[in-house]
Amino acid sequence: MLQIQNLSVAYGNHVALQDVSLAVAPGEMLAVIGPNGAGKSTMVRAISGIQPIRSGGVLIGEQLLPVHELSAAERARLLAVVPQARELPGAFTVYETVLLGRTAYLGWMGKSQKQDRDLVAWALARTNLSGLAQRRVAELSGGEQQRVLLARALVQSAPVLLLDEPTTNLDLQHQSGLLNLVRELAVEKQLAVLVVLHDLNLAGLYCDRVALVVNGRLQAIGSPQDVLTSQNLTDTFHVPIEVIRHPAYGTPLVLPDGVAHMPHTTSFPTL
Ligand code: ADP
Numbered sequence: 001m002l003q004i005q006n007l008s009v010a011y012g013n014h015v016a017l018q019d020v021s022l023a024v025a026p027g028e029m030l031a032v033i034g035p036n037g038a039g040k041s042t043m044v045r046a047i048s049g050i051q052p053i054r055s056g057g058v059l060i061g062e063q064l065l066p067v068h069e070l071s072a073a074e075r076a077r078l079l080a081v082v083p084q085a086r087e088l089p090g091a092f093t094v095y096e097t098v099l100l101g102r103t104a105y106l107g108w109m110g111k112s113q114k115q116d117r118d119l120v121a122w123a124l125a126r127t128n129l130s131g132l133a134q135r136r137v138a139e140l141s142g143g144e145q146q147r148v149l150l151a152r153a154l155v156q157s158a159p160v161l162l163l164d165e166p167t168t169n170l171d172l173q174h175q176s177g178l179l180n181l182v183r184e185l186a187v188e189k190q191l192a193v194l195v196v197l198h199d200l201n202l203a204g205l206y207c208d209r210v211a212l213v214v215n216g217r218l219q220a221i222g223s224p225q226d227v228l229t230s231q232n233l234t235d236t237f238h239v240p241i242e243v244i245r246h247p248a249y250g251t252p253l254v255l256p257d258g259v260a261h262m263p264h265t266t267s268f269p270t271l
Helices: 040-047 072-078 094-105 114-126 142-154 172-188 200-206 230-237
Strands: 002-011 014-024 029-033 055-060 079-082 160-164 192-196 209-214 217-222 241-245 252-256
Touching: 002 040, 014 040, 014 055, 014 192, 014 209, 014 217, 029 040, 029 172, 029 200, 040 160, 040 192, 072 079, 072 094, 079 142, 094 114, 094 142, 114 142, 142 172, 160 172, 172 192, 172 200, 200 252, 209 230, 217 230, 230 241
Parallel strands: 029 192, 029 209, 079 160, 160 192
Antiparallel strands: 002 014, 002 055, 209 217, 241 252
């Protein structure tokens, strides 16, 4: 369980998040969307406890503990973060990197127990990385590195999972593969998942609810159908945006409505 209450964050005089309140239930996947500079990354950092907050609070886990009053180890057992792939050190092997996710559980000598190694083996299998365990992270593709970050987060066995634009730089197959996997894990492990997504269509397809952040404020929150509307998105992104229903799933499909201005042919030569 994740609860954000009246959260405000400022960088000096610049208020980056203002009075944001929302909750994510176990097993639920919430997408956070919004234009560049809206405050989405600030929100992820504030929830993860590494960003000082101006007012309000973030409560996590079954006992709703305040993130900003916990030690780093306590936080790591309750909340796992999948950062953007460029933050991954390349010199370690995949196995070593994923084992780092167990740091908060290791004894004072930092020695792993069988239970830690079993969890790493499970996370590697679940993210389809078992065959790459001894490879250096720097040698992996973008999609593989993203899965390493997810595996490292999973071994934290934390009830709250945060992901900051995990699909950036992934091709279509890997975008849907990653989000399908996160969705499966959210249900299987009853994780409360908050994921920042650039792609509005992925938010609509994979997430139970969507939070729209604009200028540091929570502009709308609700089902993809309620939030991903032509009106909301046109107001937010300042370009005409059309929304239609996905033919198979009924979820909103977002289409920037700029095609009329583009030169294009109406007939194609037959070969
Ligand atoms: P998003 O992730 O939605 O693109 P950010 O959370 O990165 O937005 O940024 C929100 C606002 O806070 C922006 O106006 C940005 O310029 C500002 N900001 C972000 N990080 C810092 C920082 N470290 N120092 C000062 N201003 C920052």
